[in-house]
Amino acid sequence: MRNLLSQLADGSGETLLAVDPNRLAADARDGAASPGAGIAVVGLLGSLTPRGLTFFGRTIAPGMDAFRASVNRAAADPGVGAIVLDVNSPGGTYAATPETAETVRKAAEIKPVIAVVDTLAASAAYYIASQATEIAVTPSGEVGSIGVLSVHLDWSKALEMDGVKATIVRSRAGKADANPFEPLTDEALAAIQQSVMEADDDFIKAVAKGRGMSAADVRKLADEAGLARTVSAKRAVQLGMADRVATMADVLSGLIKTKSMPRRRSALAFE
Secondary structure, eight states: OGGGOEEEOOTTOOOEEEEOHHHHTTTTOOSOOOTTOEEEEEEEESSBOSSOEEETTEEEEOOHHHHHHHHHHHHHOTTEEEEEEEEEEOOBOSTTHHHHHHHHHHHHHHSOEEEEEEEEEETHHHHHHTTSSEEEEOTTOEEEOOSOOOOOOOOHHHHHHTTOOOOOOOSSTTTTTTOTTSOOOHHHHHHHHHHHHHHHHHHHHHHHHHHTOOHHHHHHHHHHSSTTSEEEHHHHHHHTSOSEEOOHHHHHHHHHHOSSOOOTTOOOOOO
Protein backbone atom coordinates (compact mmCIF):
# COMPACT_ATOMS: atom_id res chain seq x y z
CA MET A 1 0.00 0.00 0.00
CA ARG A 2 2.92 2.34 0.62
CA ASN A 3 3.61 2.45 -3.11
CA LEU A 4 0.17 4.00 -3.52
CA LEU A 5 1.17 6.91 -1.33
CA SER A 6 3.24 9.91 -2.30
CA GLN A 7 5.17 11.03 0.75
CA LEU A 8 5.45 14.74 1.36
CA ALA A 9 8.52 16.03 3.16
CA ASP A 10 7.69 17.73 6.42
CA GLY A 11 10.42 19.64 8.21
CA SER A 12 9.09 18.57 11.58
CA GLY A 13 9.74 14.93 10.76
CA GLU A 14 6.05 14.09 11.01
CA THR A 15 4.83 11.65 8.40
CA LEU A 16 2.25 13.22 6.15
CA LEU A 17 1.00 11.23 3.19
CA ALA A 18 -1.43 12.45 0.59
CA VAL A 19 -3.50 10.28 -1.69
CA ASP A 20 -5.58 11.44 -4.62
CA PRO A 21 -8.23 8.71 -5.04
CA ASN A 22 -9.00 9.82 -8.61
CA ARG A 23 -5.35 9.61 -9.61
CA LEU A 24 -4.82 6.24 -7.95
CA ALA A 25 -7.97 4.81 -9.48
CA ALA A 26 -7.36 6.35 -12.91
CA ASP A 27 -7.09 2.91 -14.47
CA ALA A 28 -10.61 2.17 -13.28
CA ARG A 29 -12.28 5.54 -13.54
CA ASP A 30 -11.96 8.52 -15.84
CA GLY A 31 -12.06 12.14 -14.78
CA ALA A 32 -9.89 14.75 -13.11
CA ALA A 33 -9.43 15.06 -9.37
CA SER A 34 -12.24 16.95 -7.75
CA PRO A 35 -12.02 19.27 -4.74
CA GLY A 36 -12.02 17.33 -1.50
CA ALA A 37 -11.03 14.08 -3.16
CA GLY A 38 -7.68 13.77 -1.42
CA ILE A 39 -6.90 11.61 1.58
CA ALA A 40 -4.28 12.78 4.07
CA VAL A 41 -2.59 10.04 6.09
CA VAL A 42 -0.92 11.29 9.26
CA GLY A 43 1.24 9.06 11.43
CA LEU A 44 0.83 8.77 15.20
CA LEU A 45 3.80 6.52 15.80
CA GLY A 46 6.10 5.43 18.60
CA SER A 47 6.32 6.86 22.11
CA LEU A 48 4.38 10.11 22.34
CA THR A 49 6.04 13.20 23.81
CA PRO A 50 5.05 16.87 23.73
CA ARG A 51 7.83 18.11 21.44
CA GLY A 52 9.62 14.99 20.29
CA LEU A 53 13.26 14.00 20.63
CA THR A 54 16.21 15.80 19.08
CA PHE A 55 19.86 14.89 18.74
CA PHE A 56 22.38 17.59 17.87
CA GLY A 57 19.61 19.72 16.42
CA ARG A 58 18.09 16.92 14.34
CA THR A 59 14.62 15.58 15.05
CA ILE A 60 14.87 11.84 15.60
CA ALA A 61 11.30 11.37 16.83
CA PRO A 62 8.52 13.89 16.13
CA GLY A 63 6.39 15.09 18.99
CA MET A 64 2.68 15.55 19.40
CA ASP A 65 3.14 19.17 18.35
CA ALA A 66 4.16 17.99 14.86
CA PHE A 67 1.22 15.60 14.74
CA ARG A 68 -1.20 18.40 15.65
CA ALA A 69 0.29 20.64 12.95
CA SER A 70 -0.19 17.93 10.34
CA VAL A 71 -3.80 17.25 11.38
CA ASN A 72 -4.61 20.97 11.38
CA ARG A 73 -3.04 21.38 7.95
CA ALA A 74 -5.07 18.49 6.55
CA ALA A 75 -8.27 19.74 8.18
CA ALA A 76 -7.80 23.18 6.59
CA ASP A 77 -6.86 21.86 3.14
CA PRO A 78 -9.90 22.04 0.81
CA GLY A 79 -8.31 19.38 -1.37
CA VAL A 80 -8.45 16.85 1.45
CA GLY A 81 -11.77 15.08 1.89
CA ALA A 82 -10.76 12.69 4.67
CA ILE A 83 -7.95 12.26 7.17
CA VAL A 84 -6.59 8.83 8.02
CA LEU A 85 -4.53 8.46 11.21
CA ASP A 86 -1.89 5.75 10.94
CA VAL A 87 -1.62 4.69 14.60
CA ASN A 88 1.02 2.45 16.09
CA SER A 89 1.97 3.64 19.56
CA PRO A 90 2.26 2.30 23.13
CA GLY A 91 1.28 5.73 24.44
CA GLY A 92 3.41 8.34 26.12
CA THR A 93 3.22 11.38 28.36
CA TYR A 94 0.00 12.79 29.68
CA ALA A 95 1.43 16.22 28.91
CA ALA A 96 0.10 17.37 25.50
CA THR A 97 -2.21 14.35 25.12
CA PRO A 98 -5.49 16.21 25.94
CA GLU A 99 -4.55 19.01 23.54
CA THR A 100 -3.70 16.51 20.81
CA ALA A 101 -6.95 14.62 21.32
CA GLU A 102 -8.87 17.88 21.08
CA THR A 103 -7.13 18.67 17.78
CA VAL A 104 -8.34 15.35 16.36
CA ARG A 105 -11.85 15.97 17.64
CA LYS A 106 -12.01 19.43 16.07
CA ALA A 107 -10.72 18.04 12.77
CA ALA A 108 -13.46 15.39 12.91
CA GLU A 109 -16.03 18.18 13.14
CA ILE A 110 -14.77 19.50 9.80
CA LYS A 111 -14.25 16.28 7.83
CA PRO A 112 -14.09 12.51 8.46
CA VAL A 113 -11.11 11.32 10.49
CA ILE A 114 -10.49 7.57 10.45
CA ALA A 115 -7.99 6.17 12.94
CA VAL A 116 -6.40 2.97 11.64
CA VAL A 117 -4.70 1.08 14.47
CA ASP A 118 -1.82 -0.80 12.86
CA THR A 119 -1.07 -2.43 15.20
CA LEU A 120 -1.27 -0.75 18.62
CA ALA A 121 -3.13 2.16 20.18
CA ALA A 122 -2.47 2.04 23.90
CA SER A 123 -2.93 4.60 26.65
CA ALA A 124 -2.28 8.12 25.28
CA ALA A 125 -2.48 6.82 21.70
CA TYR A 126 -5.97 5.45 22.33
CA TYR A 127 -6.93 8.65 24.18
CA ILE A 128 -6.12 10.52 20.95
CA ALA A 129 -7.53 7.96 18.50
CA SER A 130 -10.82 7.80 20.40
CA GLN A 131 -11.67 11.29 19.12
CA ALA A 132 -11.67 10.19 15.49
CA THR A 133 -14.84 9.75 13.46
CA GLU A 134 -14.16 6.04 13.26
CA ILE A 135 -11.60 3.55 14.59
CA ALA A 136 -10.48 0.59 12.50
CA VAL A 137 -8.09 -1.98 13.99
CA THR A 138 -6.00 -4.44 12.00
CA PRO A 139 -6.83 -8.11 12.69
CA SER A 140 -3.74 -8.59 14.88
CA GLY A 141 -3.99 -5.14 16.45
CA GLU A 142 -4.76 -4.16 20.03
CA VAL A 143 -6.25 -1.10 21.72
CA GLY A 144 -6.91 0.05 25.25
CA SER A 145 -4.70 0.53 28.29
CA ILE A 146 -7.15 3.10 29.62
CA GLY A 147 -5.58 4.57 32.70
CA VAL A 148 -2.69 6.67 33.99
CA LEU A 149 0.42 5.77 35.94
CA SER A 150 3.38 7.49 37.51
CA VAL A 151 6.57 5.73 38.59
CA HIS A 152 8.84 6.82 41.44
CA LEU A 153 12.34 5.37 41.77
CA ASP A 154 13.95 5.47 45.21
CA TRP A 155 17.74 5.19 44.87
CA SER A 156 18.49 6.14 48.48
CA LYS A 157 19.35 2.59 49.66
CA ALA A 158 21.48 1.88 46.62
CA LEU A 159 23.37 5.14 47.13
CA GLU A 160 23.83 4.38 50.81
CA MET A 161 25.36 1.01 49.96
CA ASP A 162 27.79 2.82 47.68
CA GLY A 163 28.67 5.26 50.44
CA VAL A 164 26.82 8.17 48.87
CA LYS A 165 24.41 10.39 50.76
CA ALA A 166 22.32 13.03 49.01
CA THR A 167 21.11 16.05 50.98
CA ILE A 168 18.13 17.97 49.61
CA VAL A 169 18.02 21.61 50.73
CA ARG A 170 14.57 23.14 50.22
CA SER A 171 13.21 26.64 50.48
CA ARG A 172 9.79 25.24 51.41
CA ALA A 173 8.04 21.95 52.05
CA GLY A 174 6.94 20.12 48.94
CA LYS A 175 9.75 21.40 46.72
CA ALA A 176 11.41 18.55 44.81
CA ASP A 177 9.03 16.01 46.30
CA ALA A 178 9.35 12.60 44.66
CA ASN A 179 13.01 13.07 43.85
CA PRO A 180 14.94 9.76 43.48
CA PHE A 181 17.48 10.48 46.23
CA GLU A 182 15.20 10.00 49.23
CA PRO A 183 12.21 7.80 50.14
CA LEU A 184 8.81 8.94 48.99
CA THR A 185 6.90 10.69 51.77
CA ASP A 186 3.22 10.06 52.45
CA GLU A 187 2.47 13.64 51.41
CA ALA A 188 4.32 13.26 48.13
CA LEU A 189 2.60 9.94 47.42
CA ALA A 190 -0.81 11.52 48.07
CA ALA A 191 -0.02 14.40 45.71
CA ILE A 192 1.08 12.04 42.94
CA GLN A 193 -2.00 9.88 43.45
CA GLN A 194 -4.23 12.93 43.15
CA SER A 195 -2.57 13.96 39.89
CA VAL A 196 -2.91 10.44 38.51
CA MET A 197 -6.61 10.30 39.36
CA GLU A 198 -7.27 13.73 37.85
CA ALA A 199 -5.56 12.68 34.62
CA ASP A 200 -7.47 9.39 34.63
CA ASP A 201 -10.75 11.28 34.98
CA ASP A 202 -9.84 13.39 31.94
CA PHE A 203 -8.96 10.21 30.02
CA ILE A 204 -12.31 8.59 30.85
CA LYS A 205 -14.30 11.71 29.92
CA ALA A 206 -12.43 12.12 26.63
CA VAL A 207 -13.03 8.51 25.56
CA ALA A 208 -16.69 8.80 26.57
CA LYS A 209 -17.11 11.97 24.51
CA GLY A 210 -15.25 10.59 21.53
CA ARG A 211 -17.01 7.23 21.49
CA GLY A 212 -20.46 8.57 22.31
CA MET A 213 -20.70 6.72 25.63
CA SER A 214 -21.23 7.68 29.24
CA ALA A 215 -18.23 8.20 31.48
CA ALA A 216 -19.67 5.57 33.83
CA ASP A 217 -19.74 2.99 31.02
CA VAL A 218 -16.16 3.74 29.97
CA ARG A 219 -14.99 3.55 33.57
CA LYS A 220 -16.75 0.21 33.96
CA LEU A 221 -15.08 -1.12 30.82
CA ALA A 222 -11.69 -0.04 32.13
CA ASP A 223 -12.30 -1.49 35.58
CA GLU A 224 -14.16 -4.68 34.72
CA ALA A 225 -13.79 -5.54 31.02
CA GLY A 226 -10.02 -5.54 30.77
CA LEU A 227 -9.50 -2.19 29.10
CA ALA A 228 -6.98 -1.14 31.72
CA ARG A 229 -4.93 -3.57 29.61
CA THR A 230 -5.06 -3.81 25.82
CA VAL A 231 -7.63 -6.00 24.08
CA SER A 232 -7.77 -7.62 20.66
CA ALA A 233 -9.33 -6.00 17.62
CA LYS A 234 -12.44 -8.19 17.76
CA ARG A 235 -12.86 -7.63 21.48
CA ALA A 236 -12.46 -3.87 21.02
CA VAL A 237 -15.29 -3.86 18.47
CA GLN A 238 -17.47 -5.95 20.79
CA LEU A 239 -16.89 -3.46 23.62
CA GLY A 240 -17.54 -0.42 21.43
CA MET A 241 -13.96 0.80 21.66
CA ALA A 242 -13.48 0.36 17.90
CA ASP A 243 -15.83 0.26 14.93
CA ARG A 244 -14.44 -2.45 12.69
CA VAL A 245 -11.56 -4.80 11.99
CA ALA A 246 -9.75 -3.61 8.86
CA THR A 247 -6.29 -2.98 7.49
CA MET A 248 -4.91 0.30 6.20
CA ALA A 249 -5.26 -1.10 2.66
CA ASP A 250 -8.94 -1.89 3.36
CA VAL A 251 -9.62 1.63 4.60
CA LEU A 252 -7.78 3.43 1.80
CA SER A 253 -9.21 1.28 -0.98
CA GLY A 254 -12.67 1.74 0.48
CA LEU A 255 -12.28 5.51 0.55
CA ILE A 256 -11.05 5.43 -3.03
CA LYS A 257 -14.01 3.37 -4.24
CA THR A 258 -16.78 5.27 -2.48
CA LYS A 259 -17.84 8.79 -3.24
CA SER A 260 -19.44 9.14 0.16
CA MET A 261 -17.52 9.72 3.36
CA PRO A 262 -18.48 8.30 6.76
CA ARG A 263 -20.27 10.42 9.27
CA ARG A 264 -19.04 10.39 12.83
CA ARG A 265 -18.88 6.73 13.92
CA SER A 266 -21.50 5.66 11.40
CA ALA A 267 -22.03 2.03 10.48
CA LEU A 268 -21.10 2.79 6.87
CA ALA A 269 -18.94 0.02 5.45
CA PHE A 270 -16.45 0.73 2.71
CA GLU A 271 -17.18 -2.10 0.31
